[in-house]
Amino acid sequence: MKNVNLKTIFKTFIAVAAISTVFAACSKDKYEPQQVAGLSVIDAFPDTMSLDFYIDQTRVNNKRGLKFNDKIDYLNLFPGSRTLSIAKRDGRNALAHERFNMAPGVGYSLFILDTVKTNEKRFLRTEDDLSAPAADKAKVRFINLYNAMTSAVGAGLELGIEGKDTDLFTEKAFYEYTDFTAVDPGESITFNIKQGGVVKTTLPNVKIERGKIYTIYAKGNSAATIDSLKLGAAIYTHK
Incomplete structure (x- = not known):
């Protein structure tokens, strides 16, 4: 049986999103279609604790523990019910821990x-739209993972x-997220996260590249006493 790098395969699948099967090794030197799912992991738990996933x-992260804001790029999983912990x-x-069904x-x-x-909200799993952005555009979505703890600040x-008059996304409560939307690329874009129209935190001087897919999320905890764990924002590229 020949060994096939499933991570490389799933990245290829992302690039050609119309393909629903990829090749995996089977008996002897022959290859048959084998469907896989992809899973990216983001530590959005506002704490100094180091975690294993x-x-x-x-265990996925063998070399070092996951810390707040760490991200694991897409891993390849055979579809079906998997326990994530x-x-x-x-x-x-x-x-x-929780069981999730992974679709091919x-x-x-x-x-x-x-x-x-x-x-009760230990994990949030999203299904990612990895289809290519429109010509000369990028795609962005927003997720509110800021745990405000109380409804008064929630x-x-x-x-x-x-510099834009209209917000990209509005009124997303904790645990809520948007669909991806097209945005213009730019060398130095500042994203503002606001509450009731008032800027609460920013992502300054972000380079948004044509053809790429991004997630921006609000992070932190209103009860945090460490500055790095308070309300903030992060962005990552889907890869």
């Missing part, structure tokens, strides 16, 4: 949100571009 019984770095017991030919993002047993957030 598991798919079923396999987190544990303290080199710990034995899962802090949180689909890319997903999994956001780690919390390890507190009383918080009103929805907006995402806008500095």
